[in-house]
Amino acid sequence: MASTDIKVDSPSPNKVVDKNELLKKRKERNIKIGKWVMPIIVFMITIYLWYWTVQVNNIPHYILPDPFLVVTTLIQDIQILLSALQVTIQITLMALAVAVVGGVGLAILFTQSKFFEISFFPYAVILQVTPIISIAPLIFIYVDNRTVGLLLCAWIVAFFPILSNTTLGLNSVDHNLKDLFKIYGANRWQKLLHLQIPSALPYFLGGLRIAGGLALIGAVVAEYVAGTGGIGSGLAYTILEAGYRLNIPRMFAALLLIAGTGVFIFAILSFLSHLLLHKWHESALQKEN
Amino acid sequence: MNNDSRPLLLELKKVGKTFSEDIVALRDMDLKIHSGDFISLLGPSGCGKSTALRIISGLTEPTVGEVDWKVSHGSGAIGVVFQEATLLPWTTVEKNVWLPFRLQNKSFKEKKDEVERSLELVGLKDFTKSYPRELSGGMKMRVSIARALVTDPKVILMDEPFAALDEITRFKLNNDLLALRETLGCTIIFVTHSVFESVFLSDRIAVMAARPGRVIQELGVDEPYPRGESFRTSSSYGVICRNTSEALKLAMEN
Incomplete structure (x- = not known):
């Protein structure tokens, strides 16, 4: 058998961006921020709904205070x-x-x-x-x-x-x-x-x-x-x-x-x-x- | 090296261990260990090599026979290295190495020099303040070896210490262990299931068979130390490995 040249791959000069890794990173970052932001949003919505329910239905404060x-x-x-x-x-x-x-x-x-x-x-x-x-x-x-x-x-x-x-x-x-x-x-x-x-x-x-x-x-x-x-x-x-x-x-x-x-x-x-x-x-x- | 010129350190005389009526872990084991020996116990799993080590260390009492020590052996006379590094994860490398002294109620200050020397011997003097979790598997094993060395023990018992490591790290640690032994002249009993490791390291190999666990053959490895990488590739290494493999094959068939 004839010997063949062994080619060594050199790293490509262009910067290769892996889409999946990028997506994963973005998701991780979103979760990091969301961990703080999301509960606060839920809290504010709950408070608002509570307030709104009391006001709209005219609930007396001895039953449900706002x-x-x-x-x-x-x-x-x-x-x-x-x-x-x-x-x-x-x-x-x-x-x-x-x-x-x-x-x-x-x-x-x-x-x-x-x-x-x-x-x-x-x-x-x-x-x-x-x-x-x-x-x-x-x-x-x-x-x-x-x-x-x-x-x-x-x-x-x-x-x-x-x-x-x-x-x-x-x-x-x-x-x-x-x-x-x-x-x-x-x-x-x-x-x-x-x-x-x-x-x-x-x-x-x-x-x-x-x-x-x-x-x-x-x-x-x-x-x-x-x-x-x-x-x-x-x-x-x-x-x-x-x-x-x-x-x-x-x-x-x-x-x-x-x-x-x-x-x-x-x-x-x-x-x-x-x-x-x-x-x-x-x-x-x-x-x- | 000639065994006869070295003083006898301890001797196993017809040692046997029976766990229950039908499980004989070890039967009629005779073994002489001279000061400065490097003995490998080689055999398939279940051949009682770990049991033999536990009996020598005093963790297990033999059912019959005795371990006859020729020298006094108090706390620190035996160093041990297990398959896992077995370090205290909550404290630093240097405090881990200090442990044998700590259990003798000797303060860290008093023993700082010994601890440092021991860590230097295994090449970890820059990691004294690290926690075990910060180290690689090979480095953890080095800490474990440093701890075994620190009391300047009469004998070091090693129970498949490198079995869980990758081959490259294992070769490196094999070389370093031999270098350590050259420096310190310590006596080592080494349990392994690797033919190559036992041949490379030891000057004597006790090949063991299972059910019941016993020594079926003792082989001498008459190759001078220091042994380096050149020994690993030499023809005599190949020959001894083949002989040992054949003895092991015999042990498996038995």
């Missing part, structure tokens, strides 16, 4: 609402703190003793699957102190995701790393501190974000059940009371604050998660790109 009345009420009643919000936030944060200590503590106990885990885990599940609203009345019968009762309710709801996620995380240690620690003669404490706890951190933070929202829900639900008003009652009671008086604008204003608080808690915990994980964990890396 959005501007809600904002006006929020400003007018801000003192009452803020002091109620403060109570709700206090209960929520305290419950969350106790849930973190209890959930993480129990998870660590679980991983240290398998017997402890198999003895107590079913009861943690039962506590979790029973609706808080059905336990709360009993709690307020047996617990005299109202704050302690509220705290207990919020804690029951919030602690489970922390417990189950942290337990999962502590048990999800790479088995080669476990072997490595054993070969280097690590004791139980070193293994927990240098291997299991860092491994569990992303799981714990995932649980914490869920627990933050749940603690707020628990605090609000428990207050509905507790029902007693007076000084030192939270936003849930404000809503109940305003409902009795047909003060619908205030109900909306309080609702707005509760929703805002929930979003704020979620945002703070997401930020905390990002701070702790962005240097090394997959979940935080994808956001950067």
